[in-house]
Amino acid sequence: MVQGTAAGDLSRAGERDDKDLGGVPAVTRSRPLEIRVSEIFGPTIQGEGVLIGLPTVFVRTGGCDFRCSWCDSLHAVDSRYRDEWRPMSTEEVWREVKNLSGDKPLMVSLSGGNPAIQPLGELIARGHGEGYRFALETQGSVAKDWFADLDVLVFSPKPPSSGMGTDWRTLDACLEMAAGKPQIVLKMIVFDNADFAYAKDVAARYPHLPVYLQPGNHTPPSPDVEDDFVDIDGLMERMQWLIDKVVEAKWFEARVLPQLHVMLWGNRRGV
Ligand SMILES: C[S@@+](CC[C@H](N)C(=O)[O-])C[C@H]1O[C@@H](n2cnc3c(N)ncnc32)[C@H](O)[C@@H]1O
Ligand SMILES: Nc1nc2[nH]cc(C(=O)O)c2c(=O)[nH]1
Ligand code: SF4
Numbered sequence: 001m002v003q004g005t006a007a008g009d010l011s012r013a014g015e016r017d018d019k020d021l022g023g024v025p026a027v028t029r030s031r032p033l034e035i036r037v038s039e040i041f042g043p044t045i046q047g048e049g050v051l052i053g054l055p056t057v058f059v060r061t062g063g064c065d066f067r068c069s070w071c072d073s074l075h076a077v078d079s080r081y082r083d084e085w086r087p088m089s090t091e092e093v094w095r096e097v098k099n100l101s102g103d104k105p106l107m108v109s110l111s112g113g114n115p116a117i118q119p120l121g122e123l124i125a126r127g128h129g130e131g132y133r134f135a136l137e138t139q140g141s142v143a144k145d146w147f148a149d150l151d152v153l154v155f156s157p158k159p160p161s162s163g164m165g166t167d168w169r170t171l172d173a174c175l176e177m178a179a180g181k182p183q184i185v186l187k188m189i190v191f192d193n194a195d196f197a198y199a200k201d202v203a204a205r206y207p208h209l210p211v212y213l214q215p216g217n218h219t220p221p222s223p224d225v226e227d228d229f230v231d232i233d234g235l236m237e238r239m240q241w242l243i244d245k246v247v248e249a250k251w252f253e254a255r256v257l258p259q260l261h262v263m264l265w266g267n268r269r270g271v
């Protein structure tokens, strides 16, 4: 299907492969949009945030417009690993999801990398037709019109420790795109006091959104190292510190959750 959007339209960023001549598409797209996939795995449990514990298949897309200092999924971010990423049609991704779930509808989590830079609208429509549900994890740096078709949208704006900035206009645009159907939540990673203050600021800006706070994993995996060491004691200390902060601030609407999959399986991929 031809996506007839104007050049520079943020809602379609990353979906164009036609030559652009001053806003006039010179080549009509003749093949379906392809999704850049790093890995598809599951069912496992959702380890983070509002859907924690729910059996889920993950579609992790390749490529990200951010480079967080502590990213735990560099194999889906750093272009050094792009040889591992597969361009797949919606139908191919869909077949793999169905195969993994044994044809029984369940929650599909779209993560990455930044899945918002991939053409996922058709996949969501395809899955909905068969009773599957879709959650998206994104930092809120790219807005897409298909956000409105999701079931759950997890915004994870990045705190100071990540080394990334926040473009509030883009975050606002993402929220506007998603207005209506999806359940929208904030999931914020906290490593230190500055991150905690940032999380409070974001929550104050969007007071209608439920807040999930997640202690940062200071031992994220390196894609080049086999050893998947995780400092669980350190994670639990940070978790307790974060709970103390929440209680001290009387922030009684916030929920504090660990990364359950990291506690269970460490930094292993595909779980
Ligand atoms: C790998 S990201 C992919 C989706 C999207 N790019 C994003 O950041 O929301 C999925 C989730 O993992 C979180 N995350 C990444 N590295 C982490 C770390 N070292 N400790 C805790 N959470 C982390 C992100 O903040 C995000 O909420
Ligand atoms: N079990 C499990 N839960 C997760 N929640 C968010 C994940 C992610 O990397 O996006 C993730 C993941 O990789 N595994
Ligand atoms: S935005 Fe998400 S995937 Fe991208 S670098 Fe940050 S944590 Fe990793």
Ligand SMILES: [Mg+2]
Pocket: 072, 073
């Ligand atoms: Mg992860």
